[in-house]
Amino acid sequence: MDLPVDEWKSYLLEKWALLPKSVQVTISTAETLSDIFLHSSSLLQPEDEMFLKQLSSSCSVEKDSGAPLFYREEGNKRFQEKEYMGAAVLYSKGVSHSRPNTEDISLCYANRSAALFHLGQHEACLKDIVRAGMHGYPERLQPKLMIRKTECLVNLGRLQEARQTISDLENSLTTKPTLMPSSHQILQRNVQQLKMKIQEKETLPESFPAALTKALEDMALGEENKQISGASLSVSLCTDPLKGRHLVATKDILPGELLVKEDAFVSVLNPGEMPPLRHCLENKWDTRVTSADLYCHRCLRHTLATVPCGGCSYAKYCSQECVQQAWDHYHSTECSLGGLLLTLGVFCHVALRMTLLARFEDVDRVIRMICDKTGRKDTCLPESKDLVKTFGYTNQGESEENSETCEPSIPGCNVNGKYENNYDAVLSLLPHTEKHSPEHKFICAVSVSALCRQLKATSLQAQTTGLKSPRLKAVTPGLCTDLTVWGVAMLQHMLQLQCNAQAITSICYAGSKESIITNSRQVRLATGVFPVVSLLNHSCSPNTSVSFTSTVATIRAAQQIAKGQEILHCYGPHESRMGVAERQQRLSSQYFFDCSCPACHAETLRAAVAPRWEAFCCNTCRVPMQGNDVLSCSNESCTNSVSRDRLVSRLQDLQQQVHTAQKLLRSDRPEQAIQQLLECQRAAENFLSAEHTVLGEIEDGLAQAYATLGDWRQSAAHVQKSLQVVEARHGPSSVEIGHELFKLAQVLFNGLAVPEALDAIWKAEKILLVHCGPESDEVQELREMRSCLLDSSFTPVRPLV
Ligand SMILES: [Zn+2]
Numbered sequence: 001m002d003l004p005v006d007e008w009k010s011y012l013l014e015k016w017a018l019l020p021k022s023v024q025v026t027i028s029t030a031e032t033l034s035d036i037f038l039h040s041s042s043l044l045q046p047e048d049e050m051f052l053k054q055l056s057s058s059c060s061v062e063k064d065s066g067a068p069l070f071y072r073e074e075g076n077k078r079f080q081e082k083e084y085m086g087a088a089v090l091y092s093k094g095v096s097h098s099r100p101n102t103e104d105i106s107l108c109y110a111n112r113s114a115a116l117f118h119l120g121q122h123e124a125c126l127k128d129i130v131r132a133g134m135h136g137y138p139e140r141l142q143p144k145l146m147i148r149k150t151e152c153l154v155n156l157g158r159l160q161e162a163r164q165t166i167s168d169l170e171n172s173l174t175t176k177p178t179l180m181p182s183s184h185q186i187l188q189r190n191v192q193q194l195k196m197k198i199q200e201k202e203t204l205p206e207s208f209p210a211a212l213t214k215a216l217e218d219m220a221l222g223e224e225n226k227q228i229s230g231a232s233l234s235v236s237l238c239t240d241p242l243k244g245r246h247l248v249a250t251k252d253i254l255p256g257e258l259l260v261k262e263d264a265f266v267s268v269l270n271p272g273e274m275p276p277l278r279h280c281l282e283n284k285w286d287t288r289v290t291s292a293d294l295y296c297h298r299c300l301r302h303t304l305a306t307v308p309c310g311g312c313s314y315a316k317y318c319s320q321e322c323v324q325q326a327w328d329h330y331h332s333t334e335c336s337l338g339g340l341l342l343t344l345g346v347f348c349h350v351a352l353r354m355t356l357l358a359r360f361e362d363v364d365r366v367i368r369m370i371c372d373k374t375g376r377k378d379t380c381l382p383e384s385k386d387l388v389k390t391f392g393y394t395n396q397g398e399s400e401e402n403s404e405t406c407e408p409s410i411p412g413c414n415v416n417g418k419y420e421n422n423y424d425a426v427l428s429l430l431p432h433t434e435k436h437s438p439e440h441k442f443i444c445a446v447s448v449s450a451l452c453r454q455l456k457a458t459s460l461q462a463q464t465t466g467l468k469s470p471r472l473k474a475v476t477p478g479l480c481t482d483l484t485v486w487g488v489a490m491l492q493h494m495l496q497l498q499c500n501a502q503a504i505t506s507i508c509y510a511g512s513k514e515s516i517i518t519n520s521r522q523v524r525l526a527t528g529v530f531p532v533v534s535l536l537n538h539s540c541s542p543n544t545s546v547s548f549t550s551t552v553a554t555i556r557a558a559q560q561i562a563k564g565q566e567i568l569h570c571y572g573p574h575e576s577r578m579g580v581a582e583r584q585q586r587l588s589s590q591y592f593f594d595c596s597c598p599a600c601h602a603e604t605l606r607a608a609v610a611p612r613w614e615a616f617c618c619n620t621c622r623v624p625m626q627g628n629d630v631l632s633c634s635n636e637s638c639t640n641s642v643s644r645d646r647l648v649s650r651l652q653d654l655q656q657q658v659h660t661a662q663k664l665l666r667s668d669r670p671e672q673a674i675q676q677l678l679e680c681q682r683a684a685e686n687f688l689s690a691e692h693t694v695l696g697e698i699e700d701g702l703a704q705a706y707a708t709l710g711d712w713r714q715s716a717a718h719v720q721k722s723l724q725v726v727e728a729r730h731g732p733s734s735v736e737i738g739h740e741l742f743k744l745a746q747v748l749f750n751g752l753a754v755p756e757a758l759d760a761i762w763k764a765e766k767i768l769l770v771h772c773g774p775e776s777d778e779v780q781e782l783r784e785m786r787s788c789l790l791d792s793s794f795t796p797v798r799p800l801v
């Protein structure tokens with residue numbers, strides 16, 4: 001998903017292989033990005049562009065006039081099955097395909113308001129009712145909507161407005177008796193009921209205090225670091241030839257302390273992992289749900305009530321404000337490119353958006369800077385010398401080796417030595433041009449070049465036809481002046497992204513509405529660039545944790561960090577997720593360095609015994625098996641031995657069975673799931689270590705199944721066992737243990753085991769506070785659970801999810 005789709009990638013690889021040797025050499029040995037770009041770009045032929053165009057047409061982002069009705073009907077089906085969440089998303093898809101001010105869009109909004117109402121999202125429901133009205137909701141259907149509006153207002157305690165809406169409705173009923181007598185009666189009855197409800201509420205004292213005041217005190221960093229924007233005073237920016245730029249603790253840091261809080265310079269929502277539907281007419285419209293349907297494409301907030309871009313069916317936002325902001329800053333250019341951007345992949349999209357955002361800082365300066373950096377790095381025009389001084393630039397790439405010969409200023413910092421979240425800092429991130437393979441550079445350069453040509457074509461079209469809004473015109477001239485410059489900049493960004501792209505993750509709560517314990521898993525929501533976070537070096541056992549709220553990254557100390565120690569985070573290959581060989585391989589191929597962190601060091605020294613969470617064990621002695629192709633029992637008096645292949649295939653069978661059980665669970669057949677899982681458990685105990693990951697999955701499934709059946713005691717017992725597996729792998733104070741304890745707390749809470757629940761809540765909170773901070777959803781929910789339990793008048797309610 002980062003790189004272009006496979007078809008385009010293999011097309012270009014083939015093209016590369018057929019190039020004359022001399023041309024390959026020219027590109028491979030080109031010294032500057034602009035040479036690489038110009039050479040590659042000159043090889044892009046019209047037939048290549050045609051091929052790419054065809055590919056892009058299969059991920060169409062145009063509004064399709066037939067789609068709204070289709071999605072509305074699909075949504076209605078879900079609605080009837082009381083599957084309100086699914087219904088809301090389908091109505092949103094209908095909204096995205098509708099043109100503004102049509103009956104289509106107003107009906108989709110109105111239907112969605114009904115789904116949101118059933119989900120208890122009254123504020124969002126009210127907004128949709130207003131939208132339905134704005135886009136011309138049919139008058140004959142108005143009364144229904146006004147009833148719903150009143151109910152929302154009553155639920156929100158906005159009684160005066162509720163009264164007003166009811167009286168408006170009554171007026172319209174008497175002045176326009178256009179409705180059928182029967183529905184008229186129903187309406188009258190509804191009106192009477194609502195009036196009674198309002199009266200009841202008015203006589204009641206204020207029932208819920210303003211309980212939802214969020215603890216935001218910790219969101220602030222305290223005093224701001226003068227050297228690095230968005231960092232706390234406890235860190236400082238250093239540079240040395242070996243480590244490059246890095247952050248160091250200026251004082252002793254406690255676990256959970258907030259160290260960096262930075263909004264992404266740029267972020268692009270990942271389109272989701274589902275392959276596009278192709279050559280399949282009956283599935284012309286996709287009803288599958290991806291994160292592109294559930295999160296605002298600008299601020300990444302989760303929402304069921306998206307507002308679409310007026311021009312395409314792809315971009316969706318949480319609010320009109322985000323629609324506008326996105327349009328002004330980048331989407332006016334991106335809108336017509338939608339299908340092409342999806343084909344060229346997220347990195348290309350991020351690269352384009354970076355240049356579009358940079359343009360808003362200062363066009364001329366940025367363009368001169370890019371020229372200076374990428375094209376003429378050896379020529380020192382007076383002007384460019386000036387720039388080097390102004391922006392603290394050293395030569396790109398090689399700067400790490402000879403930094404001591406330059407001024408003491410650190411790359412990316414401004415005249416005052418301050419490092420900020422801006423385009424200067426972005427440009428100071430290393431592209432490692434010389435380390436990427438020639439093929440990779442070719443793929444990136446040709447893709448960027450195709451994008452440039454499309455940009456030029458659309459902007460010319462817009463200028464000649466004058467079709468688009470004046471806003472688009474305002475954007476395009478800047479792009480047209482010199483597309484090569486923009487192309488080179490984008491190529492540089494694409495190469496930078498391999499090492500500097502940050503996955504913006506979110507905890508995704510899976511499971512149907514019936515599932516009592518939320519099964520959380522991390523999903524990669526978007527790809528972003530965070531210049532300050534990028535300063536951190538990697539460790540396979542880092543001393544910090546990163547979490548995200550909307551597009552803001554937060555780095556917290558995950559353990560005590562002594563003054564003078566380096567602040568480290570993990571680029572992905574964490575010691576608890578993969579073995580040292582795999583980590584080393586990934587880090588060197590993607591990030592171009594050999595990891596020598598303490599975890600790697602210790603693990604290389606240790607013998608090649610599989611970690612406990614992957615270990616096979618002897619079926620008689622229950623101790624680990626050792627060896628390569630043939631494994632034998634590590635108990636010397638035991639003669640058991642077995643081929644690795646056999647064990648691996650047994651493991652695969654077992655995993656298959658666990659998947660089947662998980663499916664049973666999802667299709668609401670907990671009893672069968674339990675049977676299947678217990679069988680799996682017996683099979684697993686014969687050859688897997690007690691802390692094997694698969695055993696953890698089995699325990700987790702059992703816990704969910706028993707929770708569904710309302711058997712809290714059993715459920716809690718299985719979560720406890722799953723906790724042990726997680727602890728063996730991730731350690732007792734890891735964020736993973738935090739999530740697991742959160743589950744335990746939910747189970748005990750629902751089982752009303754008050755003292756045990758309070759204990760689990762306390763433990764979970766303690767760990768999650770360190771990793772995610774007090775504003776995280778899980779911590780907030782834990783606190784709500786606690787106050788419920790401590791409230792003596794508390795009566796059990798079903799899930800808080
Ligand atoms: Zn938004």
Ligand SMILES: [Zn+2]
Nearest residue numbers: 309311312335
């Ligand atoms: Zn659009």
Ligand SMILES: [Zn+2]
Nearest residue numbers: 540595597600
């Ligand atoms: Zn390492």
Ligand SMILES: [Zn+2]
Nearest residue numbers: 618621633638
């Ligand atoms: Zn044995």
